Amino acid sequence: MRPLRLLVAEGNPPAMRERHAASSGATPSDFYAAVLSELAAGLELPVRVDVCFPADEGANLPSGEDLDGYDGVAITGSGLNLWKAETESLAQVEFARAVYDAGLPFFGSCWGLQVAAVAAGGEVKLNPQGREIGVARSIRLTAAGLDHPMHRGRTETFDAPAIHSDEVAVMPPGGTLTATNELCAVQAAEIRHGKGVFWGVQFHPEYTFAELGGILARYTPIMIAEGFLRSEEESRAYVADLVALDAEPDRKDLAWRLGIAPSVLDPKIRRTELINWLKLQVLPAMSARGRA
Structure with a gap:
């Protein structure tokens, strides 16, 4: 069996990710890649995880690669704001559209959910209720979420690490709301757009x-x-x-x-959506393409 090949897209431009690394020890993309590698190892899968930087001017995929060479793509969090329409933000929206067009399993945490929503025709705004920071409380699965494979193993109500001031204010066509809470209407969603299916959460299942x-x-x-x-x-x-x-x-x-x-202390439960994405989206798609 050839290695599972995943691509992590860094949500921050250079200065932001360097500042993050100075306080946290790693850039968001390096941290995310390490978590995905750990989860794949737990599933007894050989894995290679690459990182790309769509917010950077002139950025390309890792040398010699294209999206079709990967089995799944994940987008990290970011300090950017889509409602400001920054060049670095809009470049990531275009990247997300390319991932949809490639039909690859697609996942995003926080900023990743927002980028995927905008790429599919949704809208992101500053949350009028203010920032959600530290731990998002009482996230509740919707009727669709209760039956959704992304949340398989979750209780109906749960907490999760989170930090954001923006929210998906308008769901895109093809979007299904799967989780919500009092502070943020869209805590998780599936988005079907073009050839692709995106699973994403407003919280951070990857965080320690x-x-x-x-x-x-x-x-x-x-x-x-x-x-x-x-x-x-x-x-x-x-x-x-x-x-x-x-x-x-x-x-x-x-x-x-x-x-x-x-439940938040247990890393397996905390990372439920990421684990389910690997098992129920990435691996089946890999097999269907004859690459397992």
Whole structure:
């Protein structure tokens, strides 16, 4: 069996991803690629994961490759805003359209969901209810979501790591809402467009608590300005608890203080949608193309 071949598209332009790496230890795309490699290994699959940078001027796929050479494509989160129509954002919308045209299994977290929605005719706006940050609470599967394979193994209501200020405000034609919560109407969706099928979530199933802590440390001034925290000292304590919980997930005191449910602590449950995408989208498509 030849290796599973996946492509991760970095959602950030160079300065943003370098800033992320400085606080978290890796760029979002390198982190995402490592998680996908780990999940594939857990499924006993040989895997090769490449990274591309559609936000970069003149960017191309890895040397000598085209989309048809991959079995699936995933898009990371990003610090960009689609409603600002930045050049780096619009380039990623065009990339997403190319993925749809290629008919490849397609997944996205947070920004990835937003890009895929816009590429298929949807609209993204600043969420009038404000930022969702840290852990998204009480995400609820819709009637369609309860039966959707993307969420197989999820309870009807769950929490998940999240950080975003934008939301999919208008679902595209061919879109099916599969999860929602009080703060963000579109927490997960399937989008069928052209030849492709996209599964995506507004939260971050790929995150560890250490990764989340690194991001929140960088967001400290914003969180204080928006009233989530009162001081840098409070932020340092919160981030330290997250990092400690990542190292010792059986610390009941930390989980209680942070309000982290047991299901969120379990990486297999936390990454439900990514695992299901690999098992139920990527592998069947790979077999159907005669490449397994």
